[in-house]
Amino acid sequence: MNQNRTPLILLGGGGHARVLIDLLLEWDSYMPAGILDPELAVGSQIKGVPVLGTDEELRTQQEQGIQHAVVAVGSTRTTALRRTLYGQLRELGFEQPSLVHPSAILSSSVILGEGAQVMAGAIIQTETRIGAGAVVNTGARIDHDCEIKQHAFLAPGVILSGGVTVGENAFLGAGAVVIQGTHIGNNAVIAAGAVVVRDVEDGALVKGVPAK
Structure with missing residues (x-):
């Protein structure tokens, strides 16, 4: 050590x-x-x-x-x-480093904002951006070209297909799945286990399969 x-x-x-x-x-x-x-x-x-x-x-x-x-x-x-x-x-004036568990897998093109946290077993694919203060929790999987904006929180096991945008302060519950190209609004809440197949408005709470 x-x-x-x-x-x-x-x-x-x-x-x-x-x-x-x-x-x-x-x-x-x-x-x-x-x-x-x-x-x-x-x-x-x-x-x-x-x-x-x-x-x-x-x-x-x-x-x-x-x-x-x-x-x-x-x-x-x-x-x-x-x-x-x-x-x-x-x-x-404190420095807030981004933290990445050694077992996480990140493409070399991933960009991490100040204070972003990536937990054990997470996978983040090419050209994805993780905003300041955002959390990618245990075992989450984020595919190519996603944008996770500042202070968003992805609970364990969340799956984002390619080209998904997660807005500022949004919360995605454990095991939520978001299909490709979908936009999750600022301050939105996605319930655990939800399957999101269409855009979610700012501040909305959606749940279920498909989420609504």
Whole structure:
């Protein structure tokens, strides 16, 4: 293991954070140096990573030389908290690296935005763009020429055929399938297991097979 890995703070200490800690421990670039979460006791540990306090501790960590942090909360239907924390880190000047699990498969032409996260077993094909703060979760499959806009959240097992656009802040539930060329609007919610065969308007909630 690289002993010169860059220290990094995680905002959040729940299930998503534990997945990210595993990702970081499998990778040789960043070291999880601490967790900030108002729901956890200072001094406790999550997978060996110490809980340092709340978000108010960010400036102290900066003063101690920490320059990197990531949003480590998950999402269920809304990405509002993730967006808020992302903005907070940007305002304070933290660098938010994109994180990719070593077992994920990405084409060399994939573009990852600031703070994007790609989890274990995901596959992302050629000419796809993943926006800032977006999450491609465990085992998701994204085919060629897709665009996942900022802060969108793809739950485990989502499948996107070629040329799909996922709007800002959209949430796609576990196992959702989207056929080729489809546009998912900003803030839309696709229920788990839905099969999307037509465009989805901004802010809509769709479910079922076919989704409506």
